[in-house]
Amino acid sequence: MNIDIPAGVRTFSRAETFQIKTILRKITDTFEKWAYEEIKLPYFEYLDVHKKGLDEEIIGKSFKIVDRNTGDILCLRADFTAQIARYFSSLKKKNLPKRYYYTGSIFRYVQPKGENLWERLQTGIELIGSSRLEADAEVIAVASQSLMEIGIDNFQIDINNTKIFNILREYLKISDKEYREFMGFIKRREIFNLKRFISDKKVEKDILDFIVNIPKFQGGIELIKDLSSKYPFIRDALTELEGIYSILQDYGLSKKVVFDIGEPKEFSYYTGIVFEIFVKEFPKPIGQGGRYDSLISKYNGNVPATGFAFDILNIWDYMKEKALITQQNYKDYFIIDLTPDKKNAYRIGKILREKGYKVGRDIIDRPLKESIKFAFENRYRKVIVIGLDSNEKEIYIYSTEEEFERKNINEFLEKIAPKSAKYT
Numbered sequence: 001m002n003i004d005i006p007a008g009v010r011t012f013s014r015a016e017t018f019q020i021k022t023i024l025r026k027i028t029d030t031f032e033k034w035a036y037e038e039i040k041l042p043y044f045e046y047l048d049v050h051k052k053g054l055d056e057e058i059i060g061k062s063f064k065i066v067d068r069n070t071g072d073i074l075c076l077r078a079d080f081t082a083q084i085a086r087y088f089s090s091l092k093k094k095n096l097p098k099r100y101y102y103t104g105s106i107f108r109y110v111q112p113k114g115e116n117l118w119e120r121l122q123t124g125i126e127l128i129g130s131s132r133l134e135a136d137a138e139v140i141a142v143a144s145q146s147l148m149e150i151g152i153d154n155f156q157i158d159i160n161n162t163k164i165f166n167i168l169r170e171y172l173k174i175s176d177k178e179y180r181e182f183m184g185f186i187k188r189r190e191i192f193n194l195k196r197f198i199s200d201k202k203v204e205k206d207i208l209d210f211i212v213n214i215p216k217f218q219g220g221i222e223l224i225k226d227l228s229s230k231y232p233f234i235r236d237a238l239t240e241l242e243g244i245y246s247i248l249q250d251y252g253l254s255k256k257v258v259f260d261i262g263e264p265k266e267f268s269y270y271t272g273i274v275f276e277i278f279v280k281e282f283p284k285p286i287g288q289g290g291r292y293d294s295l296i297s298k299y300n301g302n303v304p305a306t307g308f309a310f311d312i313l314n315i316w317d318y319m320k321e322k323a324l325i326t327q328q329n330y331k332d333y334f335i336i337d338l339t340p341d342k343k344n345a346y347r348i349g350k351i352l353r354e355k356g357y358k359v360g361r362d363i364i365d366r367p368l369k370e371s372i373k374f375a376f377e378n379r380y381r382k383v384i385v386i387g388l389d390s391n392e393k394e395i396y397i398y399s400t401e402e403e404f405e406r407k408n409i410n411e412f413l414e415k416i417a418p419k420s421a422k423y424t
C-alpha cells in the first residue's frame, strides 16, 4: 500500500507545529496591538479573477482545478494581497483606513527538490486607504516589532522605490516583454546585459550612467542624497525614500535600513516603496512587502494600499539554525485515577482547566510507575494520582518520577491560582 505524500508538500510533526504556532502567535499578537484585524480568505479563487491582480508568471505556477458543477477554472490562492484587493473591492462600505491581517498558505508550483514546497506559509498585513509615507513606515514598523517579539533583532530592511523603474520604463518606452527582460538583468545584477540592452536606444548621458550602475546602488541614506543630486530625473522617488527614512528614524528603526536600488520586487502590482527583510547569515528573505496603489482598481474602486507578508517557514528555519527556539510544548497536569469511579479525576480536571491549566487524563491500563514515566516523558509538568491509598480525600502530586506531595483535594483546588503565563 502506498502511503506517501506528494513531493511538494510536507507534514510538520507536533513539535514542529508547536514551534511554528508559537512564532505565529507572537507575530499576530503584535499585529493586533497595532489594531489589525484578522480576515480569513478562501483557498480557491476563480482563475480569471485572481489573474487580474497577478503577473502571468505567478499565475503560470498556480494550481488549477475545475469546478465540477460549472466547468469554471479555479485556482488555489497564489497570493494573499490580490485576494484582499478583490475582497475589499466587493465591500459596499469602504470606511478607511482598513487594517487586515491574515495567516495561511499560498500555493505555487516549484520543482519539488529538497526544501522547495508548493505550499508557503505566510502571515501578513494590509493597510488600505492611505497614500501617506506614514502608512509605508507603519507597515515596516509592524514588521520590525513582530520580529523583535520573537527574539530576532539582527534583521535588515532593504528598501527601494518602484517609481524609479516606472520612470525608466516610461523614458525608455519599452514593451512589457522588454521591461521584464530589463528588470531581470537588474535583479541578477548583470551589468553587461544592461549595457547591451540600452546600447541601441537613445538615452541621455546621466540616465545611461544611472542605468548601468543600478546594480551597484546599495547603501545608507548618504547614497540616496548623493543619487538625488546626481540624477534629478528620479529625485521625487528618492525624496520618498528620504521621507520614509526620516519616519523610521522617529520609530527608532533607521539603523535597520539599507537602500538597495538594484533589487526590484517580484510583483508588478507594486507602485511605490517596497522592501525585503533579511537576517544576517541567512540567504533567504524572511519577509517582503510594499505599496500597491493601483491593484484595487484592477477589481473595483481606486484606493491606495500597502502591506507585507512574512515567510514563516524561513523564519522558523532561521530560528532553528540559531537555536532561538527554546520553548517546549508543556502541559500542566496528568491525572491518574486508580479508583473504579473516575469522578474525582473529572472534577479536578474541570477545575484546573477552568483556571487555565492544560490537563490530560491517563486512560490506559498499565502499572502506575509506567503511567508516571509516560507523563514526564511527554512534557507534563506534574502528575496527580487519585486513590493511591484508602483516603479518598487525598491525592499525590508528583513533580518528578520520585518526588511527590500528599494533599487534601479540596484544599489543593481552593489554593491553586489561575494560570497567568501567556505562551506556555
Ligand SMILES: N[C@@H](Cc1c[nH]c[nH+]1)C(=O)O
Residues within 6 Å of the ligand: 079, 080, 081, 082, 124, 125, 126, 288, 289, 290, 291, 292, 306, 307, 308, 309
Ligand atoms: N503578497 C506579497 C507581500 C505583500 C503584502 N502586501 C504587499 N505585499 C508577497 O507574498 O510577497
